[in-house]
Amino acid sequence: MRIEPQYGATRRGFVRAGLAGALAAGAAPAEKSKVVIARDPALRAGGGAPDSGRVLKMLDRAMQSFWGGDSPLDAWKKAVRPGEVVGLKVNCLSGKGAATSPVLVEAICERLQQAGIPQKDIVIWDRLNSDLESAGYRVASRTDRIRCIGNDAAGYGTELAVYGSAGSLLSNTLTRTCDAVINLPVLKDHGIAGVTLALKNLFGAIHNPNKYHTNVGDPYVADVNMLPPIRQKVRFTICDALTAQYEGGPSYMPQWSWPYNGLMVARDPVAMDYTGWQILERKRAEKGMKTFREMKREPVYIATAAGHGLGTNDPKRIDVVEV
Amino acid sequence: MSRFVGQDAILRADCQSARAGRVTNPPQVGNLPHMRRRLFLQALALPCLGAVESDARFTVEARFYDKLPYKKIKCKLCPRECVIDDRERGYCGVRENRGGTYYSLVHSRVCAAHVDPIEKKPLFHFLPGSMAFSVATAGCNVNCKMCQNWDISQSRPEQVTSTFISPQNLADLAGRNQCPSIAYTYSEPVVFCEYVLDSAEAGRAAGVKSVVISGGYVQEEPLKQLCRRVDAIKIDVKAFTDKFYKEIVNGDLKAVLNTLVAIRKSGVWNEVVYLVIPTLNDSDDEFRGLARWMKAELGPDVPLHFSQFHPEYLLKNLPVTPVPTLERAKAICDAEGLHYVYIGNVPGHPAESTWCPKCRRVVVERAGFTVRALHLDKGKCRFCHQAIPGVWEG
Numbered sequence: 001m002r003i004e005p006q007y008g009a010t011r012r013g014f015v016r017a018g019l020a021g022a023l024a025a026g027a028a029p030a031e032k033s034k035v036v037i038a039r040d041p042a043l044r045a046g047g048g049a050p051d052s053g054r055v056l057k058m059l060d061r062a063m064q065s066f067w068g069g070d071s072p073l074d075a076w077k078k079a080v081r082p083g084e085v086v087g088l089k090v091n092c093l094s095g096k097g098a099a100t101s102p103v104l105v106e107a108i109c110e111r112l113q114q115a116g117i118p119q120k121d122i123v124i125w126d127r128l129n130s131d132l133e134s135a136g137y138r139v140a141s142r143t144d145r146i147r148c149i150g151n152d153a154a155g156y157g158t159e160l161a162v163y164g165s166a167g168s169l170l171s172n173t174l175t176r177t178c179d180a181v182i183n184l185p186v187l188k189d190h191g192i193a194g195v196t197l198a199l200k201n202l203f204g205a206i207h208n209p210n211k212y213h214t215n216v217g218d219p220y221v222a223d224v225n226m227l228p229p230i231r232q233k234v235r236f237t238i239c240d241a242l243t244a245q246y247e248g249g250p251s252y253m254p255q256w257s258w259p260y261n262g263l264m265v266a267r268d269p270v271a272m273d274y275t276g277w278q279i280l281e282r283k284r285a286e287k288g289m290k291t292f293r294e295m296k297r298e299p300v301y302i303a304t305a306a307g308h309g310l311g312t313n314d315p316k317r318i319d320v321v322e323v
Numbered sequence: 324m325s326r327f328v329g330q331d332a333i334l335r336a337d338c339q340s341a342r343a344g345r346v347t348n349p350p351q352v353g354n355l356p357h358m359r360r361r362l363f364l365q366a367l368a369l370p371c372l373g374a375v376e377s378d379a380r381f382t383v384e385a386r387f388y389d390k391l392p393y394k395k396i397k398c399k400l401c402p403r404e405c406v407i408d409d410r411e412r413g414y415c416g417v418r419e420n421r422g423g424t425y426y427s428l429v430h431s432r433v434c435a436a437h438v439d440p441i442e443k444k445p446l447f448h449f450l451p452g453s454m455a456f457s458v459a460t461a462g463c464n465v466n467c468k469m470c471q472n473w474d475i476s477q478s479r480p481e482q483v484t485s486t487f488i489s490p491q492n493l494a495d496l497a498g499r500n501q502c503p504s505i506a507y508t509y510s511e512p513v514v515f516c517e518y519v520l521d522s523a524e525a526g527r528a529a530g531v532k533s534v535v536i537s538g539g540y541v542q543e544e545p546l547k548q549l550c551r552r553v554d555a556i557k558i559d560v561k562a563f564t565d566k567f568y569k570e571i572v573n574g575d576l577k578a579v580l581n582t583l584v585a586i587r588k589s590g591v592w593n594e595v596v597y598l599v600i601p602t603l604n605d606s607d608d609e610f611r612g613l614a615r616w617m618k619a620e621l622g623p624d625v626p627l628h629f630s631q632f633h634p635e636y637l638l639k640n641l642p643v644t645p646v647p648t649l650e651r652a653k654a655i656c657d658a659e660g661l662h663y664v665y666i667g668n669v670p671g672h673p674a675e676s677t678w679c680p681k682c683r684r685v686v687v688e689r690a691g692f693t694v695r696a697l698h699l700d701k702g703k704c705r706f707c708h709q710a711i712p713g714v715w716e717g
Contacts (some may be wrong), residue, residue, distance in 0.1 A: 211416075
């Protein structure tokens with residue numbers, strides 16, 4: 001998957017990537033990018049953990065609103081096709097509290113199976129087995145069941161994938177195992193990159209994310225998302241906003257977390273990130289905290305990603321639908 | 324990324340010349356030892372059959388960091404000063420915050436080992452013709468787009484096959500293989516400095532010297548500790564412009580120059596390498612600027628090696644450095660008054676040899692990594708008795 005020349009894409013590669021991106025993001029010039037936000041104030045009946053039944057219902061509302069169709073299952077059937085191996089890219093580095101909720105992932109797996117994706121074609125993945133376990137997942141490698149595996153076990157390719165400033169080896173789970181990926185980030189603050197949402201969660205697909213946090217992650221986050229396998233395979237994002245965090249991330253900091261009790265769904269990762277960023281900005285303002293810009297960690301990579309054609313960060317072109 | 328299998332995993336030729344098929348014969352001076360591969364394999368009869376070692380075995384608390392509120396830490400190893408959340412790693416990828424305590428994950432975690440001529444480092448004024456037991460771990464604190472060892476330097480320790488070699492074992496291996504020195508090389512020794520410090524002490528106790536091959540992006544305190552324990556340091560000056568350091572290296576020129584000055588003051592033997600990359604760092608002004616800075620800050624006797632670039636990693640679109648470019652660089656630095664300017668990666672070039680600055684005769688004759696003749700007598704030119712600076716005897 002090497003793109004020549006090394007210091008940027010070829011014209012053909014660029015056009016191909018651009019087309020793939022436009023298809024993936026559904027970013028026809030005149031169309032708005034849709035971001036669905038589903039919330040449920042009664043998600044935690046007892047004030048504790050989210051109720052799994054209500055999470056499933058909220059997921060149904062979000063998916064049906066985003067994809068259309070007469071039922072949630074219709075929506076899922078538009079999103080995935082039987083015969084595909086579907087990867088669920090969770091975010092587990094920070095462990096329980098600030099990771100993609102297993103309750104949400106269970107709900108997604110349930111609907112995927114009902115939509116015709118058998119267990120053997122569902123793969124939950126992130127960087128490390130230990131990260132998955134610390135977030136409450138059980139590592140499983142049997143190929144006749146739902147798999148749950150870290151890149152450390154699945155390995156990375158040996159060919160560098162290159163775009164702009166990014167040169168990385170890509171997870172075998174992404175490149176070899178999965179036909180489609182549903183991106184499952186968490187709505188939270190990031191002490192270096194500002195926020196970590198749809199775009200940055202794909203750092204979990206590369207072997208060297210530590211190299212790409214300088215300069216508030218710009219342009220690295222955007223460049224990594226330009227790597228063809230990521231552009232071609234990440235189909236849409238469901239952002240876990242059951243519990244959100246507006247400061248102190250990416251580690252779990254309960255004092256700066258709050259029960260947002262929501263989910264966000266979008267195909268356009270830039271619109272998703274812009275929308276999530278604004279939610280965190282509003283929460284920070286409500287708490288009397290400085291803006292990300294004042295903290296010198298405004299997530300400018302979102303604008304760079306828009307410049308790359310990965311989606312839009314123009315609020316006038318983002319249709320936020322609350323359900 | 325399991326590139327290496329079994330014991331071959333640690334038999335790693337390090338550099339471009341080897342990849343380009345220009346591996347030279349072992350040194351021929353006197354009775355110098357050289358390693359046959361089978362002997363080397365025997366020597367490394369260690370529990371290292373390619374199995375992934377447990378993480379705990381390689382994990383030691385890091386020596387240079389500050390604890391911050393909320394279990395964060397600030398790394399004080401290199402000028403980057405990464406502020407790292409719990410469960411996260413710094414830029415180098417080999418040091419991790421675990422619950423507010425910072426750990427090196429690469430102590431004794433050797434992913435590359437080889438017996439190399441010291442000339443390959445290159446160190447030309449340090450025990451010429453000797454072999455260096457050369458080791459690396461994964462990780463680096465910069466990201467040079469021309470890195471020739473990116474597959475280990477830009478990887479995390481768990482992404483490469485490694486084996487456990489304790490400091491004492493490393494010193495023993497060097498001794499058993501007739502290597503008067505251990506070279507910490509290939510990736511970036513700064514990021515595994517706890518291992519370097521411990522191994523250098525073990526080596527010193529066993530009569531084995533230590534040399535560090537580094538990009539020089541390091542803070543003052545760890546550098547001081549390194550200088551107390553090692554015998555020579557080779558620093559890569561990647562370019563003489565901030566722009567290059569920012570765009571190609573993701574580092575900082577000033578920090579590297581500060582390192583060179585500090586090494587000079589410490590008295591540890593030091594040489595400088597400058598990889599000449601066509602169009603990026605090959606201007607007359609840069610060569611002249613470097614020469615003037617070196618002469619003023621380090622003196623005229625610090626050897627300077629201009630090395631030929633070969634396309635690697637993220638700079639595959641540029642050609643091999645033309646030899647005349649290297650000769651131009653040498654001519655400029657000679658004219659500025661540096662006494663020992665070499666041309667590297669061009670086997671057979673006359674500027675591989677050491678020439679006496681007084682009588683202009685060859686005092687160390689080299690061809691590639693081979694030392695063909697040594698005309699030094701206790702560090703002095705055998706012809707005119709001019710002192711030639713360096714570490715000539717073990």
